[in-house]
Amino acid sequence: MNDSKERYGGITRLFHWGMGLLIVWQFLKFFDRINDGEHWVGQNLVSWHISIGSVLLVLIVLRILWAATQRNNRPEQDPATALLVKAGHGLLYLAMLLLPVTGVMIMIGNGFGWAPFGMEIVAGDGPEIGWMATLGSMHSLLAWSLLILVIGHVGIALLHHFVKKDGVLRRML
């Protein structure tokens, strides 16, 4: 269950791959730019955006708490690039936290309310809250940033596996 110096444990791997899948699902929201989302992906997958995003908000809080308990217990990084790896993973965490936070801010700030899976947390006829809507408008920029970070992250993981052949990918599998 716990991480070790040799590999990431079951809980870390469940967070990593489970959230990875849900985040890829959330990226499908970009397809709303095509024909205003009037297509199969938009109508069947993107319609879950707020519900899945709200799940991701809970998961990232739990994942940060979990990572804190494991921080002295994780695989070692190559000292030559350890700082860079730390910064890169830190940015991934920051974007994973700020995306759902700004998503909720779009909804509440514009008075749309917040009702994941039909459970009303904030009613839909609320007042507009200017500062909240403004901060929420960072959501799209953050989504593009996370997309670029993830593409870089996956590229580096594949480089480790197929070029350096150093077992870095295997310790997350």
Ligand code: HEM
């Ligand atoms: C990790 C979680 C999330 C990811 C990765 C994500 C990703 C995205 C992406 C890729 C877009 C399209 C942006 C564009 O076309 O420029 C988007 C738009 C949007 N998202 Fe999210 N989202 C997340 C969580 C949430 C949550 C929790 C909510 C609301 C509770 C939300 C509400 C919205 C709304 C209302 C839009 C359309 C408005 C806009 O484009 O600015 N998102 N999101």
Ligand code: HEM
């Ligand atoms: C949305 C997609 C993804 C996100 C947000 C993400 C995020 C992260 C984060 C934050 C870490 C640091 C460990 C942790 O705290 O969990 C990590 C580690 C790792 N990820 Fe991802 N990841 C994603 C997808 C992928 C994919 C598709 C691959 C493989 C092709 C991958 C391969 C790895 C590997 C090998 C590590 C371990 C690196 C090390 O030993 O330090 N990730 N990932």
